[in-house]
Amino acid sequence: MSSPESISYDPRSVSFGRRIRVRAMVAAARLLATRSPQRIRKVLAWLHRDVRPATYEETCDARQAVVSVSLACAGREGCLLRSLATILLCRSYGHWPTWCLGARRLAPFYAHAWVEVDGVMVGEDYPDGYFRTFFTVP
Numbered sequence: 001m002s003s004p005e006s007i008s009y010d011p012r013s014v015s016f017g018r019r020i021r022v023r024a025m026v027a028a029a030r031l032l033a034t035r036s037p038q039r040i041r042k043v044l045a046w047l048h049r050d051v052r053p054a055t056y057e058e059t060c061d062a063r064q065a066v067v068s069v070s071l072a073c074a075g076r077e078g079c080l081l082r083s084l085a086t087i088l089l090c091r092s093y094g095h096w097p098t099w100c101l102g103a104r105r106l107a108p109f110y111a112h113a114w115v116e117v118d119g120v121m122v123g124e125d126y127p128d129g130y131f132r133t134f135f136t137v138p
Contacts, residue, residue: 009074014065022069022089029084030072037101037135040084044099044137047091054095056117062089063115063123083113086122087137090115097122102133 011019032040054062066085067074073082087099097115104110112131115122 009068009071011069013068018065019069021092022065022085025088025092026066026070026073026081026085028088029081032084032088033080041135041137044087047088048096048137051091051094051096054090054097054117056120056122058093058095059086059090059097059115059117059122062086062093065089067123080113083115086115099137100131100133101135102131104130105132 014022032043035043063082063086066082066089070078070081070085072078073085083099087097090097097117099113099115101111101113103112112126114124114131121128
């Protein structure tokens with residue numbers, strides 16, 4: 001049995017020019033998501049050179065654009081793709097939040113990827129300390 005979920009997929013809420021950029025970042029994120037976690041980490045570490053830290057508002061805006069434009073990123077199961085697309089979109093604007101990969105602290109096992117700014121998860125409905133972080137790209 002499935003549970004109902006509200007998805008904020010609304011591509012027309014994002015301007016046409018930005019929608020093209022977001023879709024390009026989602027496509028790049030799809031390619032990157034097929035790699036191992038170590039390879040993803042290396043690529044992101046290379047990409048985050050020479051950019052300033054992102055603010056919470058910038059990161060939240062990027063995440064909302066990604067979720068609005070890509071249906072694959074909008075659901076609960078698209079966390080890796082959503083986090084990668086968000087971080088790549090932020091990078092395309094010259095700022096960088098922290099990318100995190102971890103798992104739920106309590107059983108059953110549930111892996112999750114997210115972005116955060118100053119230790120605060122962006123756009124996630126989980127309480128602080130819910131996930132144990134395996135590694136980050138700050």
